[in-house]
Amino acid sequence: MHQLKAxxxxxxxxxxQLVAAIAEGQLQPGQRLTQENVADLLGVSRQPVSHALQMLKRRGLVIEHGRRGVAVAPMDGAQIQNLYQVREALDGLAARLAAMRVEANLADNAEIENLKAAFEAGNVLDDKAAVIDLIKADVANHRALHDLSGNPEIARTVEEHWPQFMRSMAVVLDTSGHRAQLWQEHEEILSAVLEGNAELAEALARGHAKRAGEETAVRVGAIE
Known part of the structure; x- marks a missing residue:
């Protein structure tokens, strides 16, 4: 995090700033935050920090912790699985709609190229890449697919929950085997979309989200 201009x-x-720090693991589950230390860190007064922390509480990203303080909320395996069940439906829908738009020549070329570029940006990352870089690449790939679907409500619905997805993904993407599987599945989804095969694209996207949700929930549950 860095200091902000008024x-x-x-x-x-x-x-x-706080959402990004939680999502990217700079602020870990259980880490205590006070208005004073956040204000000092960001170079602002306590008033905007107080309001921002209330917003984080409503999003379930922080919880009460003692007097005048909060802590980063722990990860919840059951919640993660519930969120991935929603993602399974939405990602499947996004892949189907994207493939249908490609097949009907309704997809904007820039959106298609954006999806290809997002895939390649993640595909070139090797086992030495930082986990946060892999997470950001994965998120960018899914966002590009959501955009290509032509339905902006898919992206809007998922956007609120990306911080929860991102911080939970870190416990899975620390293994090279899963990294390779992740991008192989992304490539299969991309191919189906570009071929205009809506049924296959949806099935692959749903399977991808289902497997990710199940494994992530197990990993998160093991460290709760």
Missing amino acids: QPALIDQVHE
């Missing part, structure tokens, strides 16, 4: 949307800036 602007009218300062509360939103503080909120975004």
